[in-house]
Amino acid sequence: AVLPILIAPHPVLKQVAKPVPAVDQRIARLMDDMVETMYEASGIGLAAPQVGILDRVIVVDVHEKDEAPNPIRMANPEVVWSSPDLAVCEEGCLSIPEQYAEVTRPSAVRVRYLDRDGQEREIEASGMLATCIQHEIDHLNGVLFVDHLSMLKRGMIMRRLQKQQRQKASA
Numbered sequence: 352a353v354l355p356i357l358i359a360p361h362p363v364l365k366q367v368a369k370p371v372p373a374v375d376q377r378i379a380r381l382m383d384d385m386v387e388t389m390y391e392a393s394g395i396g397l398a399a400p401q402v403g404i405l406d407r408v409i410v411v412d413v414h415e416k417d418e419a420p421n422p423i424r425m426a427n428p429e430v431v432w433s434s435p436d437l438a439v440c441e442e443g444c445l446s447i448p449e450q451y452a453e454v455t456r457p458s459a460v461r462v463r464y465l466d467r468d469g470q471e472r473e474i475e476a477s478g479m480l481a482t483c484i485q486h487e488i489d490h491l492n493g494v495l496f497v498d499h500l501s502m503l504k505r506g507m508i509m510r511r512l513q514k515q516q517r518q519k520a521s522a
């Protein structure tokens with residue numbers, strides 16, 4: 352099912368999500384609903400707190416337009432290594448719609464997680480996949496991409512978002 356995505360500012364988006372004890376039927380179903388919700392919202396990632404669920408679950412899919420969809424479902428993802436060199440990437444967020452800003456993050460990461468079958472996996476990611484996974488894990492810790500920006504830029508973006516949401520509400 353497509354789930355409603357919370358829009359910032361929202362208290363749930365600032366909370367720390369809890370590890371899942373096991374990938375049971377409920378978590379597998381949540382993963383599938385999050386993949387469906389991500390595609391419907393034309394996103395490349397989604398974290399459970401964005402749909403109001405404080406479990407440590409994320410989904411990502413950074414496939415190119417001409418490639419087949421390739422969703423990765425992760426429970427309890429953790430970065431076990433991140434590269435010393437950094438990369439700057441323009442980021443957006445489905446909870447901060449139509450606002451974009453450059454964020455600097457390690458250019459590559461190794462991530463350990465439980466997959467949809469509850470198997471422990473470890474992958475190394477670089478490029479957009481590394482950026483996206485770090486952005487999603489931030490969500491599990493109550494951190495939004497604007498929290499990496501200066502107070503000035505964060506304020507500008509959040510004021511623009513509030514204005515845009517007011518206009519939508521009155522439209």
Ligand SMILES: O=C(O)C[C@@H](Cc1ccccc1)C(=O)SCC(=O)c1ccccc1
Nearest residue numbers: 393394395396397442443444445446483486
């Ligand atoms: O809010 C989210 O987690 C989804 C977010 C993931 C993300 C986008 C860009 C960099 C890091 C993480 C989005 O999918 S925003 C919408 C989008 O598809 C997009 C926005 C900017 C660049 C690339 C894609």
Ligand SMILES: [Zn+2]
Nearest residue numbers: 443444445446
């Ligand atoms: Zn986001």
